[in-house]
Every structure is written in C-alpha cells, then in structure tokens.
Amino acid sequence: MTGQLSAGLPDDAFASDGLLTKRVLRAHALACLAPSAGELLWDLGAGSGSIAVEWCRLDGSNRAITVERRPDRAERIRENAARHGVAAQIRVVEGDVDTVVGRLSSPHAIFVGGGVGQVVLEQGWAALPRGGRFVVHSVTIDSDALLLDAVGRWGGDLTRIAVETAEPIGRFTGFRPARTVTVWAAVKL
Numbered sequence: 001m002t003g004q005l006s007a008g009l010p011d012d013a014f015a016s017d018g019l020l021t022k023r024v025l026r027a028h029a030l031a032c033l034a035p036s037a038g039e040l041l042w043d044l045g046a047g048s049g050s051i052a053v054e055w056c057r058l059d060g061s062n063r064a065i066t067v068e069r070r071p072d073r074a075e076r077i078r079e080n081a082a083r084h085g086v087a088a089q090i091r092v093v094e095g096d097v098d099t100v101v102g103r104l105s106s107p108h109a110i111f112v113g114g115g116v117g118q119v120v121l122e123q124g125w126a127a128l129p130r131g132g133r134f135v136v137h138s139v140t141i142d143s144d145a146l147l148l149d150a151v152g153r154w155g156g157d158l159t160r161i162a163v164e165t166a167e168p169i170g171r172f173t174g175f176r177p178a179r180t181v182t183v184w185a186a187v188k189l
Helices: 023-033 050-057 071-083 097-103 118-127 141-154
Strands: 040-044 063-068 090-094 109-112 133-138 157-161 164-169 172-177 181-187
Touching (some): 023 050, 023 109, 023 133, 023 181, 040 097, 050 071, 050 090, 063 097, 071 090, 097 118, 118 133, 118 141, 133 141, 141 157
Parallel strands (some): 040 063, 040 109, 063 090
16 A cells, blocks of 8 residues: 555556556546545446545545456455555445446446446436536547547547657667547536
C-alpha cells in the first residue's frame, strides 16, 4: 500500500493480468469522475479494480461497486482492494455488465473502461441522479461510434488521449505509443 494521497498510483501498485487502466488515464478518469465524500461509484468491467480502489482511497466514506464477468479478475479486484486498505468499501459483483446494471444501487458516478455497449449507456444514464458523472474509455471504433451518439443525446465532452512511454531501443531511447483512448465524460443535468 502506498501513502500517496492523490489519484494516479503507479501501475505496479496493482495486481493485474494486463487489463488495467494505466496511471495517466486513471488519473484523468478520476479527475473527470470528480469524487466527493460519501459517494458511490460503479466501475463496470472493472478488470483489476484500479479505478474503484483509487476512488475509495480518496475518502474513507466513498464506496464502489465493481462488476466483472471473469472470476479470476473479480478475485484480483478483491486482492487489490485489500492491498490498498479499501476492501470494506468495495463490493465485487461477478456477472455480465448488461444483465447486472439494472439491479445495482443508484450511483453518483459511473466508469466504464475499454468497451461499452448501448445497454450499459442507456441503463447507466438512467440510473444517474442529476449531477451524476459518467466516464467511458473506448479503444475501438465500435465504442467510439456509441460515444459520439452519447454526446449527441446527453452532451459531455469527447477527448482522445495518446500516451507514449520512453524505453530502450538498442543503445538509444525512444517512445513507444500506447493504444489511443477516446474518453467520454458527461455530467447529468
């Protein structure tokens, strides 16, 4: 567990099988999610649970519900929550996001990383109260198209984030680009 108080813990602070919202994108997502004390987050398709963990670390009264269909990843979320001292604040739900979201407690904010479908957008938006925040990361053209439609229907901002990391290339150093991520961030008015 790290003593860092801000969002954006190092990636190696989380156990992961590679499905992890990377540090720069995680910090940006949390800034857009704008957590306040006592709020509930849905982290849908949570992977390693890094967004939920950081959300809960920001205030001891924050809670998160993570939804993950793969049992091994759900267990990894539990491990990461325990590692960072927020296990009591995070509820892990195993199942398919499309079939689970309609049964969850109403959130103050929603995060979807990687892929998103129309069902999640519709049900998520309907579940948010006025002032609720919705942040989606997309890495596919299919999801980008859904997000473009979401902006037309509900507003918000679309941003593309490209991150490059320095690494050795023989005796020299060069930048390796990561997959570009489209971010939809909206507040329900």
